[in-house]
Amino acid sequence: MSSNTFVLGAVLGAMHGNHPGAWRMPSADTGAYTDTTSMVRAAQAAERGGLDYIFLPDRVFIWGDLESGPPIVTMEPTLTLAAIAPSTRRIGLVTTISTSFAAPYTIARQVRALDVMSHGRAGWQAIPSYEPEAFANYGLPVPAREEKYERFNESVQITQALWGSWGREAGTPDKTTGRFADTSHIRPANLQGRHVASRGPLQIPPSAQGQPVVFMPFASGLGVQAAARYANGIIAHAPTMEQSKSYREMMRSMTVEAGRDADEVKFLSFFALTVGATLEEAVRRRMVLEEAAGIEGRLAQLSAVLGVRLDPADRDKRLTTTQTLQLRPHPGVAQAAYAIELAQQGRTPLEILGHGVLDMAPSMVGTAEQIADTLQEWVQAGAADGFTVTIDDLHDGMDAFVDQVVPVLRRRGLRPDDYTGTTLRDHLGLPEQLGVDPRLAADR
Incomplete structure (x- = not known):
């Protein structure tokens, strides 16, 4: 991406849209929760607008009041994105998997498979869970915060080590020589932590981008420290532009303290919107x-x-x-x-x-020009490197955003006219990575 453009993605958590009334609109398909058709259509519309990624959050319990509406997240994000992948070609696919319950080998295998299936478009939002309902579903007690993040750090590093256990030097299958792969470059990770471990190697080769991009939510304390070490995308909720600027500056500073370049981390604010001609x-x-x-x-x-x-x-x-x-x-x-x-x-x-006053800020109800003005203001003020937009009603809201707001952003030079690369790392302007960041190797 050029220095004048910003990152742009969309959240596809609720299958009807971000607004609680979307599922009751005449156009809404009440069976959408168990049918990926609407999600595929929304992803295709987002790709038509050149968005960098779609993001699927997750909770491993029933999240929302089923008496008054459908669950707030999809049935299962990674499988949903696997269903979306064949119907798209360029847009990034960011799933969510909690390190509190999945073993690193499972995480590495599932997200690498999505990455290979999509030809290098996968991202992983790495989160530790905190809800008692989630731990109850796995028959576990809620751990102390320090213990939770200790497991989180071990899980991310082992997952990345597994991604790097099958090197590019292993080559591709060669029928002439009869060698499928050079196994001298497919080696065990052999990592043992206090909470999790894995021998490896992973049984899936690298994707077109090497390995998936790591995203994390913005969280205080130990969460920010972990994000500074591992994340390339921070998906954040900041109520005001001033707070978002403060969060972003903190994130960049801590990233440098962790030994990384501040520009390697994209601070991506949630932004809810409703667009109209007037x-x-x-x-x-x-x-x-x-x-x-x-x-x-x-x-x-x-x-x-x-x-x-x-x-x-x-x-x-x-x-x-x-x-x-x-x-x-x-x-x-x-x-x-x-x-x-x-x-x-x-x-x-x-x-x-x-006017959207009950939205979780920031949000905007207005014209394409007004929405573009606000997004541009945030980026130019240093409050964000981009946005994860939430759409009010997915039946037509994604199309409205793509057809009305995106052209304004392009005319202003804030978004490219089309994809300039093929992988999610291309879209975010990130170099290939395969394995644990060598700058963090001493911490393993």
Whole structure:
């Protein structure tokens, strides 16, 4: 990528879209949770827009209230991406696997297989789990934080060592000589940690990019330390541009302290969006989704944000003078001040919801130009190296983003006109890596 462009990906966690009302829209397929068709279509649309990757988060338990909506994540991310891979050609495929439950050999094998199947487009978001429900599903107690990250560090290093256990020097099958591979370059890893171990070698050769790209979420303390050592992509939730800038600067500084180049780590902020030809159209789109999500519950949430009780019967009426005087922003909601500003402008409760104030910030409801302005502002302020966008309704939202926002970014020179490489490492501007980073070898 050029110095003027930024990284761009999309999360495909919920099968209908990021908004809780998306699954109840007339266009929604209620069977989408067990059918990868909608995911394949969304991935193809993202690839049509030249996005660098799609990202599938995961939880190893039922995440979400099944009484009111489908699970928040797919059935299983790595298998879902394996189903998507043959229907795409360039876009990166980032799965999530927890080091708390899977052995390094299993992780290395599954993600390397996805990488080879997709011709070098796989990424692994490495996470340690923390939820009691997850550990209960594996019959395990929740470990102490230090123990959890000790296993995490061992797992990542052993996984990468296994990826490097089959060297490129092993060559390719040669029918003339009768040698399938030069086994002198396929060697055991023989690593033993306190929590996990593996002999190796892995039974799958390197992909076109060497090995998968490692992603991690932004987390405080031991999580940030681990990300500085291993990650090339940090997928982060930062409520404001100022906080995102602070997080990114911290990440770059700690990466240098770990012995790596700060530019090797891409800080990628989540960014929720709803796009329309006009601001009014975008707001109307969101209002329909808010209605579908269950307006009573959504207004109850808005009541907490504004500090006043809102009656669902008055959703299309401006707040009274008394209510306006009583407005108090919820201290724990990033968009509370914006919600109060809209109320003071005379917006109705439904219109306030239509501006996305219940989104986990940052988010934007607006035109392609307005969304592009915000993304550009964040990058130029040093708050992000790119974004993982979340789409409100996948039925048509990915197409709207690709057809409306991406062309604006391209005209501004912020995104390339097409893919300039074939692998995920190409898309992120990263060199090939095969095995453990030699700068960290002393820590094994």
